[in-house]
Amino acid sequence: MDQYGALVWSLARRLSRTRADAEDATQEIFVDIWRSAARFDPAQGSDKVFIAMIARRRLIDRLRRKSAEPPMDPEEVLESLAWADPGMSSEMCTEAERCAQALKELRPEQREVLELGLLHGLSQSEIAAKLRMPLGTVKSFMRRGLMRLRENMQIDAPGVSAGAR
């Protein structure tokens, strides 16, 4: 917890609706991390991305469950932590820095779709409804955007490119 406490706490706050949610999520994430620590493979990515993967799974699951609950007091809702300031990404890890660079190169509408999906945990259908955009267009933006992030992270796999339609 010394090493990753602030990171997990920040991730939890970023993808939780309230501080109380973030606290519960942080506890669950640490248990997940302890259970999964032995599977960490530095050849496949940094420790911070590994932590973020575990955290994201848990946080998305919690968001889904919470979405079925009644709306909360607006004063309890945490401030949205979007990609407004990607300046610190280079200090975080190489992958985040490359990801930030890729985000800058996306068209605004692609970036918005990605932000709603990745940072706010909305499903593609929910994004389509929120933006009043055809589902096919959301899928296309999401596909191109995420593939671009993946490529910028220099994750290489055959047969796929950001231009895949």
Add this chain to the structure above:
Amino acid sequence: MSEKTQAPIDEAVLDLLIKQAVEGLEPAEQRALDALDDAQLSGIARELEQAAAAALLVGLDTSEPLPAMLRERIEKAAPAALAGPASTAPATTPTRPAARVRRASAGGGWWAAAACLVLALIGWLRLPSNQSGLVAHLPQTHPQPPQPQTQPQPQAQPPAAETTLEEQRAALLAQTGTVDVPLAGTAEPGAAGVKADVVWNERLQQGVLRVVGLPANDPTVQQYQLWIFDAGRDARYPVDGGVFDIPAGRPTVLIPIRAQLTVHSAAAFAVTVEKPGGVVVSARDHVVALGKIT
């Protein structure tokens, strides 16, 4: 990005991979993807999930520390949480492809290690003629007398703090220069199904042995002993990595490695069965696991 000449991914499949990474799949979608059973797709799925995770780190402000009260709460709850059954993965969690890759990779590693070590075992079991088997694979050095090692040998650490050792192992794996070496069981009675691996960092001179399936021992009768073959030393006299026990009812045990001498260039690891307290130089009558750094 390098260009490779494999078939493009079908658009519908790619959409499933994207959805899996971003929001998770419905059971029917997951089954459809599972049915493809394609290693390439599994790799892409993992990479997409990594990209989604990295995006979560962009611009993340980590200046606020974990609240002390929350930390205390987590620490108090941790033993019970970890002792209980693993929480089920969310139905929409996109974990399946990456997990499958890991399993396939690990299985292949074990199989390959076992196959590669068959010949090596023959040689090591029949030392001191050291020009065959595993020893023949090690860098040759000038013969040296056994290194001065004093009894009693280091005792096994109690395996109660598995969580801590898991964390130590994970921390070591995150260090530059750490190797993860699979060890295969031998034909020794009870050792055929043994799986083990050693995570070792030369710079830190630290490591963790993870053993699965090794029979429990009676410490008053015999103990297990880990050996580290150092390319910088005479291969006939591997460095003692510590004596340890396997408690009954513990299929998986983690053991901290206590090298008694500085290891300059680890080349292989072996586990033997020895008398209580271990030995300075093993007769190698009972080698139960063996693995080398490739």
